[in-house]
Amino acid sequence: MKYMTWTVRLWYPAWMIPMGLEHFVHIFPQPGYFTTIPLQHETLFAFLHSHLFDAVKAVELLTGIAVLFGFYAPLMLLVCMTVVFNVIWWDAPLAHYNMGSVIAGGKVLVSNIFLCVAFFGCYRAMFTLRPKPLPIGADGTVKAAASPGLQQLVLAGRIIFGVWMLLNGANYLFFGLWTMPTGHEPIAAELMGSFVHSGLMSVAMLIQLITGAFILTGVFAPAALCVVMPTSLCALFWALLEHEPLPLFLALAAFALNGLLMLAYFGYYRDALQRRVLTLGESERAPTFDSLYVSSNGRTSRKHFMAAVIPLAIAVWDYTHSGPGPWNSWMVLVLLYPAVVLYTRRLHDMGHSGWPLIVPAGLTVVAMAIWAHLLDFGVQLNLAVPLVALAAFIGFTVWGCIDKGKAGTAAAMA
Numbered sequence: 001m002k003y004m005t006w007t008v009r010l011w012y013p014a015w016m017i018p019m020g021l022e023h024f025v026h027i028f029p030q031p032g033y034f035t036t037i038p039l040q041h042e043t044l045f046a047f048l049h050s051h052l053f054d055a056v057k058a059v060e061l062l063t064g065i066a067v068l069f070g071f072y073a074p075l076m077l078l079v080c081m082t083v084v085f086n087v088i089w090w091d092a093p094l095a096h097y098n099m100g101s102v103i104a105g106g107k108v109l110v111s112n113i114f115l116c117v118a119f120f121g122c123y124r125a126m127f128t129l130r131p132k133p134l135p136i137g138a139d140g141t142v143k144a145a146a147s148p149g150l151q152q153l154v155l156a157g158r159i160i161f162g163v164w165m166l167l168n169g170a171n172y173l174f175f176g177l178w179t180m181p182t183g184h185e186p187i188a189a190e191l192m193g194s195f196v197h198s199g200l201m202s203v204a205m206l207i208q209l210i211t212g213a214f215i216l217t218g219v220f221a222p223a224a225l226c227v228v229m230p231t232s233l234c235a236l237f238w239a240l241l242e243h244e245p246l247p248l249f250l251a252l253a254a255f256a257l258n259g260l261l262m263l264a265y266f267g268y269y270r271d272a273l274q275r276r277v278l279t280l281g282e283s284e285r286a287p288t289f290d291s292l293y294v295s296s297n298g299r300t301s302r303k304h305f306m307a308a309v310i311p312l313a314i315a316v317w318d319y320t321h322s323g324p325g326p327w328n329s330w331m332v333l334v335l336l337y338p339a340v341v342l343y344t345r346r347l348h349d350m351g352h353s354g355w356p357l358i359v360p361a362g363l364t365v366v367a368m369a370i371w372a373h374l375l376d377f378g379v380q381l382n383l384a385v386p387l388v389a390l391a392a393f394i395g396f397t398v399w400g401c402i403d404k405g406k407a408g409t410a411a412a413m414a
Contacts, residue, residue, distance in 0.1 A: 001118075001280050001281035002279065002280070002281030002282050002289075003307065003310065003311055004114075004311075005114075005115070005118045005279045005280065005281065005282075005289070006289050006292075006293075006308070006311040007311035007314050007315060008111050008114050008115055008118075009067055009068070009115065009279075009289055010068075010293070010311055010312055010315040010335060010338060011111065011314075011315040011318060011319075012064070012067055012108075012111040012112070012115065013063075013064035013065065013067045013068035013334060014064075014315060014319060014331040014332070014334040014335050015064070015107075015108060015111075015331060016060045016061070016063055016064030016067070016080075016108075017060075017061060017064035017065060017068070017334050018327065018330035018331055018333075018334065019031075019057070019060050019064075020057045020058065020059070020060030020061025020062070020063075020064060021061055021330075022057070023053065023054070023057035024057065024061075027330055027372075028326040028327055028330065028372070029326065031327075032044055032090065037094065037095060037096065039094045039197060039198050040090060040094045040095060042193070042194050042197060042198070043090065043094060043194045043197075043198045043200075044090075045190075046190045046191045046193070046194035046195075047191075047194070049187055049190060049191075050187050050188075050190070050191045050237075050241060052191065052234075052237065055237075056083050056086070059076075059079055059080050059083050060080065060083060062076060063076040063077065063079065063080035063083075064334075067115065068293075068294075068334070068337070068338070069294055070276050070277075070289065070290045070294060071275065071276070072273070072274075072275055073115075073119065073277065074116075074119040074122040074123070074271075074272045074273075074274065074277055075272055075273055077112060077115050077116050077119065078116070078123075078226065078272065080112060081112060081116070082230040084108055084109050084112040085109070085203075086200070087105045087108050087109065088102075088105040088106060088108070088109045089198070089199075089200065089203070090105065091104055091105025091106070092105060092106075093199065094198060115279075117280070118279040118280050118281075119272075119277060119279055119280075120280070121271065121277075121280070122271040122272045122274060122277055123223075123271070123272055124271070125222070125267070125268040125269075125270070125271055126220070126222040126223040126226060126268050126269065126272070127220050127222075127223050128220070128222065128268060129219060129220065130218060130219065131218070131220075131221055131222055131265060131268055132146065132151070133146035133150060133151055133154045133264045133265060134146065134264075134265060134266060134267025134268060135150065135263060135264050135265075135266055135267075136263065136266045136267075146264070150264070154261065154264045157257055157260065157261055157264070158215055158216070158218065158221065158261060159216060160257065161212075161215055161254070161257045161258065161261060162212050162213070162214075162215035162216025162217075163212070163216060164212070164254065164257075165208040165209070165211060165212030165215065165228060166208070166209060166212030166213055166216060167212075168205065168208050168209075168212070169205040169206060169207070169208035169209025169210075169212060170209055172201070172202075172205040173202065173205050173206065173209060180192075180196075180201070181242070181244075181247055183238075183241075183242055184242065184244065185241055185242050185243055187241050188238060188241040188242040188243075191238060191241065192238065204231045204234070207227060207228060207231055208228060208231055210224075211224040211225070211227050211228040212228075215228070215261075221261075221265060222262070222265040222268035222269065225258060225261050225262050225265065226262070226269070228258065229258055229259075229262070232251075232254050232255045232258040232259075233255060235251045235254060235255070236251040236252060236254075236255045238251070239251035239252070276290065287300065287304045287308070292304070292308045292338075292341070292342055292345070293308070293312075293338035293341050293342055294338070294341060295341065296340070296341045296344045296345060296354065298345055298348065299345055299346075299348045299349035299405070300342065300345035300346050300348075300349055301349055301405060302346075302349075302400065302401060302403065302404060302405055305342065305345075305346045305349075305400050305401070306400075306401050308342055309342065309397060309400070309401075312335065312338060312339055312342065315335055316332060316335055316339075319331045319332055319335070320332060324370075324371040325371065326372060326373070328371070329368035329369070329371035329372040330368070330372065332364070332368050333364075333365065333368050336361060336364055336365070339361075339393070340354070340357055340361055343357050343393075343396055343397075343400065344357060346400040347400075349405040349406070350399075350400070350403045350405050350406060351405075351406035356396075357396065359392055360389060360392035360393045360395075360396060363385060363388055363389035363392055364389045364393070366385055366389070367385045367386035367388075367389045370382050370385060370386065371386070
């Protein structure tokens with residue numbers, strides 16, 4: 001399980017970091033910018049014009065960094081789930097289920113879900129069947145139990161918010177007793193139109209309907225509040241664009257009530273807010289993802305190096321087997337960091353400095369610059385440099401697998 005998790009933890013940030021960074025630095029053309037499919041075009045440009053796309057890309061970038069470096073990874077995976085769902089929605093129904101798009105978006109969605117499963121120990125408390133409020137105290141610690149007055153207040157808030165979400169979702173999907181605002185401000189109208197036409201509004205209302213029922217009954221309330229929060233946040237964002245008092249008041253009220261209820265159940269989110277967490281299959285007594293791929297301080301034995309290099313090789317292969325491209329070069333550069341860390345630790349165990357890795361690392365940077373069309377040395381050198389970079393890393397890999405190391409088996413434990 002842990003080796004599969006390591007493979008996904010390498011592949012996923014290698015995708016997310018360049019995709020998020022591109023929006024702010026423009027390292028390659030925005031995927032889908034020139035799409036001729038009407039719904040894709042409408043949705044993309046509504047997100048761009050409203051600057052909602054800024055938030056989407058920032059989440060992708062931060063999630064990739066968090067997963068790669070193990071910094072609040074469980075929290076960021078939850079935050080990114082909404083973004084990932086939008087990715088597969090763009091790549092599947094809005095792309096008329098084009099096979100290439102479905103595979104690309106599906107890999108991102110499956111990776112996010114898989115990593116959430118790998119960190120499920122951090123989320124288990126959120127699925128308590130009948131949770132009682134566990135608020136955070138003034139001293140920053142979680143209270144063992146809420147006072148009777150606070151429990152009654154939380155119950156009232158839960159009933160109000162649950163009924164609100166339940167009725168709002170049911171009305172939009174089934175009854176139509178009141179209409180959704182379409183927007184008067186141009187950007188607000190454009191964004192609302194894209195939500196409705198793309199079907200994302202129906203998805204949001206279905207989420208409100210289902211989570212409203214859970215919140216009202218109190219079943220899995222912390223998880224339900226977490227799932228519905230993106231819809232509350234999007235409603236507030238849209239209301240800010242609309243500049244109308246009533247929608248803004250209602251959106252603020254929903255967002256505040258959602259947030260306050262989550263604070264009332266804060267104890268159930270505490271595990272998901274840990275800075276560094278082990279995934280399923282990892283233990284403190286054996287090398288972990290962080291110790292192998294993140295921190296270059298220390299040593300990695302031959303046995304653990306051979307096991308750790310396989311997930312890295314799989315991730316690199318997936319991004320390089322199709323040859324040069326405008327995107328995959330940047331993804332390989334992301335993987336260069338964990339590769340250098342892993343090989344440096346192996347060299348330490350063999351009694352050497354990590355500085356010799358500057359040769360294959362430098363060659364890889366030049367090779368990927370060629371692939372990204374940032375450098376051009378002519379046809380022959382353009383073909384030779386990536387092959388030489390690959391050969392250099394293969395050489396270091398073979399060396400690392402053959403040399404027994406000089407630190408001793410016990411001391412070489414990463």
